[in-house]
Amino acid sequence: MEILIRNKVIEAINTLYGQVVDENQVQVQTTRKEFAGDKTVVVFPFLRFSKKGAEQTADEIGKFLVESIEEISAFNIVKGFLNLSIDKAYWINQFNQAARAEKYGFIQPDANSEVVMIEYSSPNTNKPLHLGHIRNNLLGYSVSEIMEANGNKVVKTNIVNDRGIHICKSMLAWKKLGNGETPESSGKKGDHLVGEYYVKFDRLYKNEIVDLIATGMNEDEAKEKSPVIKEAREMLLLWEANDPETRDLWKMMNGWVYAGFDETYRTLGVDFDKIYYESDTYTVGRDEVLRGVKEGIFEQMDDTSVWANLENDGLDRKILLRSDGTSVYMTQDIGTAKIRYSDFPIDRMIYVVGNEQIYHFQVLSLLLDKLGYKWGKDLYHFSYGMVELPQGRMKSREGTVVDADDLVAGMIDVARKVSEELGKLDNYKDEEKERIYRIVALGALKYFILKVDPKKTMLFNPEESIDFNGNTGPFIQYTYARIQSILRKASEAGIDVPLQAKDLTINDKEAELIKILVSFPEIVKEAGANHSPALVANFVYELVKEFNQYYHEFTIMNEPDEKVRKFRLLLAKTIGQTISNGFSLLGIEVPERM
RNA sequence: GGCCCAAUAGCUCAAUUGGAUAGAGCGACAGCCUUCUAAGCUGUAGGUUUCUGGUUCGAUCCCAGAUUGGGUCACCA
Numbered sequence: 001m002e003i004l005i006r007n008k009v010i011e012a013i014n015t016l017y018g019q020v021v022d023e024n025q026v027q028v029q030t031t032r033k034e035f036a037g038d039k040t041v042v043v044f045p046f047l048r049f050s051k052k053g054a055e056q057t058a059d060e061i062g063k064f065l066v067e068s069i070e071e072i073s074a075f076n077i078v079k080g081f082l083n084l085s086i087d088k089a090y091w092i093n094q095f096n097q098a099a100r101a102e103k104y105g106f107i108q109p110d111a112n113s114e115v116v117m118i119e120y121s122s123p124n125t126n127k128p129l130h131l132g133h134i135r136n137n138l139l140g141y142s143v144s145e146i147m148e149a150n151g152n153k154v155v156k157t158n159i160v161n162d163r164g165i166h167i168c169k170s171m172l173a174w175k176k177l178g179n180g181e182t183p184e185s186s187g188k189k190g191d192h193l194v195g196e197y198y199v200k201f202d203r204l205y206k207n208e209i210v211d212l213i214a215t216g217m218n219e220d221e222a223k224e225k226s227p228v229i230k231e232a233r234e235m236l237l238l239w240e241a242n243d244p245e246t247r248d249l250w251k252m253m254n255g256w257v258y259a260g261f262d263e264t265y266r267t268l269g270v271d272f273d274k275i276y277y278e279s280d281t282y283t284v285g286r287d288e289v290l291r292g293v294k295e296g297i298f299e300q301m302d303d304t305s306v307w308a309n310l311e312n313d314g315l316d317r318k319i320l321l322r323s324d325g326t327s328v329y330m331t332q333d334i335g336t337a338k339i340r341y342s343d344f345p346i347d348r349m350i351y352v353v354g355n356e357q358i359y360h361f362q363v364l365s366l367l368l369d370k371l372g373y374k375w376g377k378d379l380y381h382f383s384y385g386m387v388e389l390p391q392g393r394m395k396s397r398e399g400t401v402v403d404a405d406d407l408v409a410g411m412i413d414v415a416r417k418v419s420e421e422l423g424k425l426d427n428y429k430d431e432e433k434e435r436i437y438r439i440v441a442l443g444a445l446k447y448f449i450l451k452v453d454p455k456k457t458m459l460f461n462p463e464e465s466i467d468f469n470g471n472t473g474p475f476i477q478y479t480y481a482r483i484q485s486i487l488r489k490a491s492e493a494g495i496d497v498p499l500q501a502k503d504l505t506i507n508d509k510e511a512e513l514i515k516i517l518v519s520f521p522e523i524v525k526e527a528g529a530n531h532s533p534a535l536v537a538n539f540v541y542e543l544v545k546e547f548n549q550y551y552h553e554f555t556i557m558n559e560p561d562e563k564v565r566k567f568r569l570l571l572a573k574t575i576g577q578t579i580s581n582g583f584s585l586l587g588i589e590v591p592e593r594m
Numbered sequence: 595g596g597c598c599c600a601a602u603a604g605c606u607c608a609a610u611u612g613g614a615u616a617g618a619g620c621g622a623c624a625g626c627c628u629u630c631u632a633a634g635c636u637g638u639a640g641g642u643u644u645c646u647g648g649u650u651c652g653a654u655c656c657c658a659g660a661u662u663g664g665g666u667c668a669c670c671a
Binding site: 027029030032035042045047048054080124161164166303305314316319321322323324326329332354355356357359385386392422424452453459464469470471472474475477478479481482485489490519522526530545549552553555556557558593 | 599607611626634635636669671
C-alpha cells in the first residue's frame with residue numbers, strides 16, 4: 001500500500017506541477033495515533049515544486065490520491081501532513097491474509113536462497129558461561145531465526161576456543177592442586193570445576209609475582225620470570241608438539257567442560273549446525289600465515305615472530321605468530337574462516353562477537369583480503385554492546401561475574417514463587433508446573449536481554465530480579481495464555497473459529513489491532529536488515545498492549561452477535577499466532593496457561 | 595595520549611532512520627475483580643533529549659567543538 005501511495009504521489013506531482021521527484025523523496029508513514037487517518041504523506045519536500053502553501057499542496061495531492069486509489073476514502077490535512085484514510089474493507093482483507101497464513105510474515109528459504117553462516121557463542125574452555133555469553137547466545141540464536149524467517153539458508157556455527165595458554169593454565173593448576181578431582185568425585189558441573197582451577201592458577205601466579213617483587217624485581221620482569229607462567233608456556237609447547245600426556249589431560253578436562261556447556265546450551269535453548277574447534281583450525285591458520293610470509297604479504301622478524309603491517313591501511317602492526325612459533329587468536333580465525341568457506345557455499349558470514357573486538361575484526365577482514373580471499377572484505381561483525389553491572393563491568397577478580405547457570409536457576413526460583421503466590425496452577429501436576437516455570441523464567445530473561453538494541457551497552461542489576469510485570473516476557477506470555485484460554489472455551493462450547501472474516505463492520509480498536517498486526521511482515525524484514533531482535537520484541541509488546549486494552553474493553557465469548565463473536569475469536573487466534581511466531585524469532589516459548 | 599562508541603523522565607529502555615504535542619515499563623500516588631486468567635486495565639505526577647554553536651521549512655536523529663562515561667591500541671583471548 002505504501003508503495004502504491006508513493007507511486008501515485010510521484011504521479012500527482014508530475015501531473016499537477018510537471019515535476020519529477022525521486023522515489024526516496026516521498027515519505028509515506030503510518031499516521032500517528034492522535035490524528036485521524038491511516039497513512040501520512042509528508043508534503044513539505046514538495047513545496048518547492050508546487051510553489052504553493054503547504055495546506056494547498058496537500059489538498060491538491062490529497063484530491064488526486066482519493067481519485068486514483070480506490071481504497072483511499074478520505075483525507076485530512078494538519079500543517080504539512082496529508083493524512084489518508086483507508087477503507088476498513090482494505091484492513092479486513094489484509095487481516096484475512098494474516099489469518100490464513102500459518103507463518104505470517106515469514107519467507108520460506110528455497111534453492112536460490114543465500115547461505116548465511118552465523119557464528120555465535122564461541123566460548124573458551126577454561127571457565128563457565130556468564131551473563132555476557134548469555135547475551136551473545138541469545139542474540140546469535142535470535143538473529144539466526146530472523147535471518148531464516150527472511151528466507152535465508154542459515155548455518156549456525158560455534159568456534160570453541162579449546163587451546164591456548166589460558167587452557168594450559170587450568171590444566172597446570174589441576175595437575176598441581178587437583179588430587180585427581182573430577183566432576184563425578186566432587187559433584188560439580190564440569191565447566192565450573194575447570195573454572196575453579198583457572199582461578200587457582202591466577203592465585204598462584206599473583207603470589208609468585210608478589211614474592212619476586214619482594215626480592216627486588218620490577219613488576220614486568222616478575223610477570224615474565226614467574227615459574228608457574230613459564231610452566232604454562234612450556235605446557236603449551238608440549239601441547240602443540242602433541243605430547244601424549246598433555247593431550248590426554250587436555251582431552252579429559254575439555255570433555256568435562258563440553259558436558260557442562262551442553263547442559264547450559266540446552267537450558268538456554270540454543271543449538272548449532274556445525275561446531276568448529278580451534279585445535280583443529282589453528283594449524284590451517286598457521287600455514288596460511290606462513291604462505292603469507294612466502295608471498296611477501298607478512299614479515300618475519302629475526303626472532304621468527306610473524307607480523308602483518310597494516311599501517312598503510314590506517315591500522316597498526318599485528319602479531320600473527322609468536323617467536324616460539326605458537327599461534328595467536330588471529331591465526332586461528334584465519335584458519336577457521338578458510339575451512340568454513342570450503343565446507344559451505346557461504347554467501348554471507350556473520351560473526352556475533354562483542355564490540356570490544358571491533359578492531360580485531362577490522363584486522364581479520366583486511367588480512368583475509370590480503371591473503372586473497374574475495375569474501376574477506378565483506379564479512380560482517382555483528383558487534384553487540386557489553387552487559388554491565390551497576391558497579392560497571394563484570395570482573396572475575398572481584399567476583400562480580402554473573403554465572404549463566406546460577407542466573408537461570410535464580411530466575412526459575414522467582415517464577416516458581418510468583419506462580420505459587422498467584423495459585424493459578426494449583427491443580428496441575430508438579431512436572432507440568434515446573435515446565436511452565438521454566439518457560440516463564442526463560443521468557444523473562446530472554447525478553448529482558450533481547451528487547452534492548454543489540455548495539456547498546458545494557459545494564460543488569462543482580463540485586464533486583466528481572467520483573468514479571470509491565471514490558472516483560474511473562475506479560476506477553478500471559479496474554480498469549482489468556483487467548484488460548486478463550487479459544488479453549490470456544491472449543492468446549494462447540495464454536496468453530498472461522499477461517500476468514502467477511503461482511504462485517506469492525507470497531508476502531510479492532511481496526512487498530514489489525515493495523516499493528518499486519519505490519520508484522522515489515523517488522524520481520526527490518527529486523528533482518530538491521531540484525532535486530534529488539535524490533536521484534538518491541539512489535540510484540542505493542543501488539544499485546546493493544547490487545548489487553550481490547551480484551552478489557554470488549555467481550556469476546558459473551559458478544560451476542562454471532563458473526564462479531566466469531567470474528568473476534570479469529571482475531572484473538574491470529575494475534576495469538578503472531579505472538580507465538582514473533583516470540584519464536586526471539587527463541588522464547590509461550591505457555592498454554594500460566 | 596591516538597582511534598572507536600555512547601549520553602533521552604528518579605531507574606531501565608523506545609522513538610517508523612530528518613517530521614506532527616519525545617513514548618513505554620518500573621518506582622510514587624489514585625482508582626477497577628459477581629464479568630473470557632488482576633502476571634491485567636484506567637488515571638495523575640515526572641523532560642531545556644548532557645552543553646554550545648551550525649546545516650534545514652523542520653534536529654533526540656546530520657555536522658563541529660566541549661563535558662562525562664565506556665571500549666580499544668599485548669609475543670591475552
